[in-house]
Amino acid sequence: xxxxGLIFDLGHTLIELPEDPETLRSEMFAAAxxxxxGRGIPVEETALVGAVERWxxxxxxxWQEDWREYPLVETFALALGELGYGELPxxxxxxxxxxxxxxxxxxxxxxxxxxxTLEELRRKYRLALLTNSGDAEHSWRLIERxxxxxxxxxxxxxxxxxxxxxxxxxxxxxxxxxxxxxQAIVVIGDLLDADIRGAHLAGMRGVWAAMAAGSG
Numbered sequence: 001x002x003x004x005g006l007i008f009d010l011g012h013t014l015i016e017l018p019e020d021p022e023t024l025r026s027e028m029f030a031a032a033x034x035x036x037x038g039r040g041i042p043v044e045e046t047a048l049v050g051a052v053e054r055w056x057x058x059x060x061x062x063w064q065e066d067w068r069e070y071p072l073v074e075t076f077a078l079a080l081g082e083l084g085y086g087e088l089p090x091x092x093x094x095x096x097x098x099x100x101x102x103x104x105x106x107x108x109x110x111x112x113x114x115x116x117t118l119e120e121l122r123r124k125y126r127l128a129l130l131t132n133s134g135d136a137e138h139s140w141r142l143i144e145r146x147x148x149x150x151x152x153x154x155x156x157x158x159x160x161x162x163x164x165x166x167x168x169x170x171x172x173x174x175x176x177x178x179x180x181x182x183q184a185i186v187v188i189g190d191l192l193d194a195d196i197r198g199a200h201l202a203g204m205r206g207v208w209a210a211m212a213a214g215s216g
């Protein structure tokens with residue numbers, strides 16, 4: 001069947017995150033702690049890091065089983081609750097998460113050929129964006145920052161839907177929006193177990209963007 005549409009992943013497919021994980025991790029937790037300490041909440045760094053990473057690991061394990069998206073703001077709320085701060089206002093927890101993600105957001109950058117490739121492909125195919133993300137606002141900030149919105153319709157972010165790739169419902173949502181059969185759609189992404197597996201589960205074709213296989 002003739003290809004009519006392309007579904008792109010975001011992180012490590014269209015944009016890249018330079019490698020320096022330990023420095024980035026330290027900066028992210030430092031930014032979160034700065035907000036908490038500024039509000040008079042005396043959380044210790046070791047305690048916060050331990051609690052957040054425990055909940056992240058637990059929820060990551062659940063993702064592998066049920067393909068549900070667990071928002072990062074909920075993960076932080078659970079971690080802070082474990083440390084005795086379970087009554088914090090939701091807006092404060094969201095502020096902490098925004099601060100936590102800010103150092104990472106600043107490091108993302110488009111691959112050199114992202115825009116020339118998209119410009120060429122948009123002339124021939126319908127384009128959609130489908131990304132796994134624990135924070136929809138974070139993904140939208142990246143999309144807007146790099147001017148990617150104009151290339152894609154629809155844009156589907158897992159945190160806004162409640163499912164993560166490889167759940168086929170995410171992929172089929174796009175096929176239905178386009179009124180295009182799944183067999184006429186190709187998925188491009190860096191993760192075999194999320195992007196390519198999800199494409200196959202939805203009856204689509206997959207292309208592995210192996211040049212920067214990561215975690216998008």
